[in-house]
Amino acid sequence: MDCDRKLNIGEGVPLNASGAAKLFLNTGKNKVTPDGTVIHLNTEKQEVGVHINTTFSVASSKKIKLLFLLNFLLIIICMVVSCSISYYYWNEMIATRKQLDMLKDQFFMRNQEKIQPSPLVSVTDRNYLDIRQPKMESGAKVEISTNARRYFVENLGEDMLLVDSGKKNPSADKMSIIDLPLLQREPVIAHFNGALTDINLGTNSLIGPWVRDKEVSTKNSEAKILLNNDHVVIKDNGLYLIYAQVTYLTHAPSCYLLFARQPGENPRHLSTCATGDDSTSRPVGKSHMSCSIQTITRLHKEDVVNLAQREQNRTLSLRAGYTYFGFIKLSS
Structure with missing residues (x-):
């Protein structure tokens, strides 16, 4: 050049x-x-x-890596600081909320103390409770206030009624309630046990025969719940609790049903009880499988109530304590 x-x-x-x-x-x-x-x-x-x-100066790759690492560490530090600040303010918010709840409860309790008691609620003096007298002895005479309201018992047959003494009829038979002991009506109970020991029903579906247990049944229960061999006839309307238990001498599953029916009408299904099968190797005479039911239903006069076996050729143990059948009248 x-x-x-x-x-x-x-x-x-x-x-x-x-x-x-x-x-x-x-x-x-x-x-x-x-x-x-x-x-x-x-x-x-x-x-x-x-x-x-021309020539350009390019920065070293080590410097770029160092700058990238510093930037990453700075991001991590910022995230840690942000999370710490958030956690701190979260705890402060929870503590503040608890304090507000305590203040609200105290305010509510103070308002309750200022509420005037209802005239229908009796207020008892605490000082009187502290100096109250001990209980009287059993032989002490009870004094009756002159302002106490008196009642008398009006005889309405089976039902007893408390009537205000101001409304009582002088001509009617009456007795002061103060001179009467506590009266308690006994419910009508009819309990039946099996009349035999063991029985094979064969093709018969009705479970029985039954016999009335006079030790458990109430007096004159036969006038309201009449027993007729393998079924019962109701003579008084009312709400009844019916219970029953049947014990089978078999390894096969069994089932019986509780029915009530009016003469000439279709039966009403009240309850059902079923057993499983006995897979043990015990003899049939010792394979006792029991099944019990309890139900509440309203029965009408002349209702016929019975237990019916679903399967045929079932052997039952009708002994006392194994198979029984009963009624408890709850109300009219």
């Missing part, structure tokens, strides 16, 4: 003119051009080519 000549572009020389030179731009410092940028012009050809040669 000794024959090359230097050209200052700022002098307005057109680069596309005839005899234009090639331009070489070198921005780096070297031994040939220690002063820096030098433009070389080659005029041998009409076309002008511009070549730029």
Whole structure:
């Protein structure tokens, strides 16, 4: 490049003119051009080519990794600080809420103390409770206040009625309630046991026969609950509790049903009891499988109540304590 000549572009020389030179731009410092940028012009050809040669300083990869690591650590620290601040304010909010609940309870209790008692509720003096007298002896006479309301018992047959003494009829038979002991009506109970020891029903579906247990049944219960061999006839309307238990001498599953019916009408199904099978190797005579039911139903006069076996050829143990059948009248 000794024959090359230097050209200052700022002098307005057109680069596309005839005899234009090639331009070489070198921005780096070297031994040939220690002063820096030098433009070389080659005029041998009409076309002008511009070549730029420069160098750039690229940062080291280690520095980039270090900057990335520092940025990641800064993000982690910010997240930890944010979570700590959130947890602190959350605890403060819970503590504040508990304090508000305590203040609300105290305010409610104070308002309750200011409420006036109802005139329908008796107020007992605490000082009187502290100095109350001991209980009287059993033989002491009870004094009755003159303002106490008196009642008398009006005889209405089976039902007894308490009537205010101001409304009592002088001509009717009466007795002061003060002179009467505590009255308690005994419910009507009819309990039946098996009339035999063991029985095979065969093709018969009705379970029985039964016999009335007079030790358990109430007096004159036969007038209201009539027994007719293997079924019962109700003679008094009312709400009844019916209970029954049947013990089978078999390994097979069994089932019986409780029915009530009016004469000439379809039976009403009241309850059902079923057993599983006996998979043991015990003999049939010792394979006792019992099944019991209890139900509450309203029975009408002339209702016929009985227990019916679903399967045939079942052997039953009708002994006392194994198989029984009963009624308890709850109300009319």
